[in-house]
Amino acid sequence: MAVTVQRQFESAVTEIYQDAFVGSAIENGTTIIMFDLRKHDFQQELGTQAKLCWRKEAYHVNVHELSTFHNPIQYRFILAQGS
Numbered sequence: 001m002a003v004t005v006q007r008q009f010e011s012a013v014t015e016i017y018q019d020a021f022v023g024s025a026i027e028n029g030t031t032i033i034m035f036d037l038r039k040h041d042f043q044q045e046l047g048t049q050a051k052l053c054w055r056k057e058a059y060h061v062n063v064h065e066l067s068t069f070h071n072p073i074q075y076r077f078i079l080a081q082g083s
Helices: 012-016 042-046
Strands: 021-027 030-034 059-065 075-080
Touching: none
Parallel strands: 030 075
Antiparallel strands: 021 030, 059 075
């Protein structure tokens, strides 16, 4: 029988990229918090109205969170080359 347990988690990373949050999962005992940076508002951050174009081929980068939780936490940033 599978059981799903939800818990709240907040950090500086989740606050900065809340517009890019796409979900979370557990992989091999590690909590993965996923962000798709192609959804992040880079125009506002860069102070421009220029249109951003992203390549179709996406990849991801995992960043380990230093925390006191029992399970390790990683942020997974999904991104692509853009212009």
